[in-house]
Amino acid sequence: QVQLQESGPGLVKPSETLSLSCIVSGDSISNYYWSWIRQPAGKGLEWIGRISGTGNTEYNPSLRSRVSMSIDTSKKYFSLKMTSVNAADTALYFCARGLIHEYGGLGWFDPWGQGTLVTVSS
Amino acid sequence: EIVLTQFPGTLSLSPGERATLSCRASQSLRYNFLAWYQHKSGQAPRLLISGAFNRATGIPDRFSGSGSGTDFILTINRLESEDFAVYYCQQYGTSPRTFGQGTKVEIK
Numbered sequence: 001q002v003q004l005q006e007s008g009p010g011l012v013k014p015s016e017t018l019s020l021s022c023i024v025s026g027d028s029i030s031n032y033y034w035s036w037i038r039q040p041a042g043k044g045l046e047w048i049g050r051i052s053g054t055g056n057t058e059y060n061p062s063l064r065s066r067v068s069m070s071i072d073t074s075k076k077y078f079s080l081k082m083t084s085v086n087a088a089d090t091a092l093y094f095c096a097r098g099l100i101h102e103y104g105g106l107g108w109f110d111p112w113g114q115g116t117l118v119t120v121s122s
Numbered sequence: 123e124i125v126l127t128q129f130p131g132t133l134s135l136s137p138g139e140r141a142t143l144s145c146r147a148s149q150s151l152r153y154n155f156l157a158w159y160q161h162k163s164g165q166a167p168r169l170l171i172s173g174a175f176n177r178a179t180g181i182p183d184r185f186s187g188s189g190s191g192t193d194f195i196l197t198i199n200r201l202e203s204e205d206f207a208v209y210y211c212q213q214y215g216t217s218p219r220t221f222g223q224g225t226k227v228e229i230k
Contacts, residue, residue: 004166037221045167045210045221060218061123094167101155107214108157110169110178 002027004095004113012089012120018082022095022113025076029053033098033106034071034078038091039115046091050098050106051078058106085120092117124148124213128222134230141198143225145211150191152215158187158196161224162207170209171196198227 008020022034030053039045049059051069059067063082071078082089092115101107125148135141145156158171169178171187174194184199198205206229211222 035219044223045212047219047221058217062218096167099172101153101214103153105214106217106219107155108169108172108212109159109167110172112166112168114164114166 002097002111004097004111006093006095006113006116008093008116008118010117010119012085012118013122014086014120015084018080018085018089018118018120020080020093020095020116020118021077022079023077024097027097029071029073029076029078033100034069035096035098035106035109036069036080037094037096037109037112039094040088040091048080048082048093087120090118090120123218124151124216124220126211126213126220126222128209128211128225130225131223132226132228134228135201136230137201137203139201141196141201141205141227143196143198143209143227145189145194145196145222147192147194147213151194151213154190154194155213155215156187156189156194157212157214158185159210159212160205160207161210167210201227203229 033050035050036048094115096109096112099107127146154174156174159167161167175187208224
């Protein structure tokens with residue numbers, strides 16, 4: 001059974017860089033798209049981006065200039081970095097396994113981690 | 123970007139009733155690439171449906187998805203206490219992947 005667990009600092013200062021990791025257990029990390037998704041308090045879900053087992057990335061255009069992702073298949077984890085954070089980046093951050101749909105693109109997400117709350121505040 | 127609009131925002135129902143949740147896309151979804159998730163506070167969101175109507179492994183058959191093009195529905199027959207949660211739709215036919223704002227199903 002695949003399980004994902006997010007980790008990282010819960011508090012980040014404005015203008016600094018948010019760094020999160022997601023450890024994957026129970027399955028190979030090589031054959032899927034691995035995604036980050038966030039949810040600001042009281043708001044909906046926003047897809048941040050995804051990375052493949054080979055390191056190929058795709059980001060949401062709304063965040064592309066500030067986001068980068070990396071993956072370590074030997075240690076079975078992937079990471080998110082978001083630069084120049086501000087209060088609007090305060091959110092619950094989820095990592096998730098992205099399944100590949102029949103035409104080869106990123107499909108649905110299953111499973112998800114429980115999420116980690118990141119607060120941007122001085 | 124495809125915008126998904128879910129309605130109603132909140133659905134107040136009693137156990138045993140049927141819930142009908144709607145998700146409307148701002149443009150037609152390629153191949154009806156739509157998923158539904160259930161989310162309870164403090165837990166990981168749970169995949170219910172992919173491809174508009176394919177139930178995920180382990181999902182009870184009281185959950186069903188239907189629709190095509192721009193209009194999709196998640197139906198929950200005979201609500202059980204564990205079904206009261208927030209439900210999200212998500213499209214994966216076009217990038218960026220987007221989610222609806224959610225429908226909360228609460229106990230009446």
